[in-house]
Amino acid sequence: MALIDLANPSRFLSFVDRVLPWLTGATALAFAVGLNQVYLAPDDYQQGATVKIMFIHVPSAWLAMFGWTVMSVAALGTLVWRHPLADVAAKAAAPIGAAFTLLCLITGSLWGRPMWGTYWVWDARLTSVFVLFLMYLGVIALWRTIEDPSRAARVAAILTLVGAINIPIIKYSVEFWNTLHQPASVMRLDGPTIHASILIPLLVMAAAFTLLFVTLHFAAMRNEILRRRVRTMQLMQAQAAPGS
Amino acid sequence: MNLGPHAAFILLSYGAAILILAVLIAWIWLSHRALKRTLAALEERGVTRRSDERRKYR
Numbered sequence: 119m120a121l122i123d124l125a126n127p128s129r130f131l132s133f134v135d136r137v138l139p140w141l142t143g144a145t146a147l148a149f150a151v152g153l154n155q156v157y158l159a160p161d162d163y164q165q166g167a168t169v170k171i172m173f174i175h176v177p178s179a180w181l182a183m184f185g186w187t188v189m190s191v192a193a194l195g196t197l198v199w200r201h202p203l204a205d206v207a208a209k210a211a212a213p214i215g216a217a218f219t220l221l222c223l224i225t226g227s228l229w230g231r232p233m234w235g236t237y238w239v240w241d242a243r244l245t246s247v248f249v250l251f252l253m254y255l256g257v258i259a260l261w262r263t264i265e266d267p268s269r270a271a272r273v274a275a276i277l278t279l280v281g282a283i284n285i286p287i288i289k290y291s292v293e294f295w296n297t298l299h300q301p302a303s304v305m306r307l308d309g310p311t312i313h314a315s316i317l318i319p320l321l322v323m324a325a326a327f328t329l330l331f332v333t334l335h336f337a338a339m340r341n342e343i344l345r346r347r348v349r350t351m352q353l354m355q356a357q358a359a360p361g362s
Numbered sequence: 363m364n365l366g367p368h369a370a371f372i373l374l375s376y377g378a379a380i381l382i383l384a385v386l387i388a389w390i391w392l393s394h395r396a397l398k399r400t401l402a403a404l405e406e407r408g409v410t411r412r413s414d415e416r417r418k419y420r
Binding site: 157161166167168170171174175178213214217220221224225228229231232330334337338340341344345347348350351352354355358 | 363364365366367368369371372374375376378379382383385386387389390391393394397398400401404405407409410411
């Protein structure tokens, strides 16, 4: 099957039906390996066992930003190329991205209390991630407010592209401003500053979380295509009803 | 495994992760089941999309 064939929703559905069991298996395997590595990982010399929160907090933070990036690319697909699956992909990614952002905020607070002495501060990094969470909720609300999916897609695409400015702000907030949050320690030009014994479990968990995101995104896209089919059929049924 | 003096924060973090991801997975899975049921009910009532009708006559 050529990649262009996947633009057809029916072909995409059959592709997802074939791929989803493999993705689910790969995700489960990655989590099994990752959690075993987390269990075996040594304590940090300063943070002690609290470093174990990092193995879920950091991948959640990456995927919170990845989710909006996926939506932004899909928004371009909607506005520029009018790709039939672009708005399906954008709508399906929003609740998943919101869930990972919420997880990032909760685990960050729970990590902050013992390490910083506070659950929350309104510094640049924490505030910009909180704004990202509110933006996810806004896009989800927008999709639910406008009934016509193609009109909702265009409005949501514009909001998504405007909101994309927040992604570099989140990434560089720890460098542009004085924050309680530490600077980047994995994605740096001069290489990671974390010891391999902690970095490797972190990367395995990040791979597992990413596989979970992709699996859930495909499944949610399948749901959205089916939801639109149901809507079309219900409209046809209403039109065919006597007296309509 | 000794989680040290901050064990509660670590366990709460992993608990939150399990809860949030379980709700997300369950919501997507249950939505899929409900949509399949609705589609089957509509097809049973003879409602078909135009593209399905075209495919039938090909």
